[in-house]
Amino acid sequence: MTMRYQDIDWDTMWRKSRADKSWKKKKSTDWDRRAASFAERNIDSPFVAQFMSRIQTEPDWSVLDVGCGPGTLAIPLARKVRQLTALDYSAAMLAELDKRADAEGIANIRTIQGSWDDDWEKLSIARHDVAIASRSLSVDDLAGALRKLNNWADKGVYLADRVGAGPFDPDLFAAIGRDFQPGPDYIFTVNILYSLGIHAHVDFISLDPHRSYGSREEAIQSYRWMVDNPSPAEETRLTAYVDARLRQLDETTWQFTRQTAPQWAMIWWQPKVAL
Ligand SMILES: C[S@@+](CC[C@H](N)C(=O)[O-])C[C@H]1O[C@@H](n2cnc3c(N)ncnc32)[C@H](O)[C@@H]1O
Missing domain, CATH: 3.40.50.150 (Vaccinia Virus protein VP39)
Structure with missing residues (x-):
């Protein structure tokens, strides 16, 4: 049909x-x-x-x-x-x-x-x-x-x-297994x-x-809101996900690169x- x-x-x-x-x-x-x-x-x-x-x-x-x-x-x-x-x-x-x-x-x-x-x-x-x-x-x-x-x-x-x-x-969710x-x-x-x-x-x-942040914590915060009620294990994987894509350019600049x-x-x- x-x-x-x-x-x-x-x-x-x-x-x-x-x-x-x-x-x-x-x-x-x-x-x-x-x-x-x-x-x-x-x-x-x-x-x-x-x-x-x-x-x-x-x-x-x-x-x-x-x-x-x-x-x-x-x-x-x-x-x-x-x-x-x-x-x-x-x-x-x-x-x-x-x-x-x-x-x-x-x-x-x-x-x-x-x-x-x-x-x-x-x-x-x-x-x-x-x-x-x-x-x-x-x-x-x-x-x-x-x-x-x-x-x-x-x-x-x-x-x-x-x-x-x-x-x-979406890559974050794959990384934390949700x-x-x-x-x-x-x-x-x-x-x-x-x-x-x-x-x-x-x-x-x-x-x-690419997005720039003033600190590593700021970059992590900009990801944390995406996950409702993260478990401690998910928190750890979220932080590892951000860290793996974060590059410190100087004292006050951290650059995050998203795949998507x-x-x-x-x-x-x-x-x-x-x-
Ligand atoms: C993602 S923010 C967007 C804010 C702004 N328009 C922007 O583009 O940055 C969504 C906004 O919509 C508001 N909002 C969500 N549902 C709403 C509703 N049913 N009635 C009125 N405001 C609502 C939220 O309080 C929030 O401020």
Whole structure:
């Protein structure tokens, strides 16, 4: 029997793949705990420049950033637009964002503590010119989240979505002897958008496999978050994995080389009226 594209139920396949992923979905309190270290690793990461070079905004536009985290993109975007609304369900992430915005004298960001699932009208979130969701599509209803973003933006919606293992390093899991199922990646998102009548653009953000750290401990920390509740034996193997790929360049520079370079898909479209 020939399979036809129209017969593929991307939404059901996405739910199945999501149910099979080996990592646990994080709660807002998990993100609270990780806020400071996430901010440190991500605020000036090479990902930011690559995302920023692909997004189009005008100085008088407004931007809604869903799952904004510590302001990885909210802060550089706020410098380029009239107003930015930063939505996240983690109070600690929003506190990191406020701290950085204050330090940099940025006064056009409105932070709102809220979730993908909340009623955004009740949170007084109006339509913006642009809506973004970067590395924050960890939702139970992807089609619903995509519709929502579409309906809250007039001129553009931009996503950064996972490619394959996303931020995880699959070789680490092989090295520590733990099964790793990454769950669904961007190809589901593109196809679910297609089923909603949206023909999205796709580009890729490829990051350097080398990353520099200020200390060995910092490099180990940047790997530790990947493994939920590591056993003592897994901890030891994780440290050995990092050490084997770490090279000290000078007193304060340690370079880590990944075998599989991290990649993100950047997906964007011009919103359709109310989906
Ligand atoms: C990986 S971080 C990404 C942060 C930032 N957008 C970036 O690209 O660096 C994911 C963020 O999404 C937030 N988040 C996850 N699930 C959420 C939900 N259901 N509602 C609101 N925010 C959520 C987390 O609190 C966290 O700040």
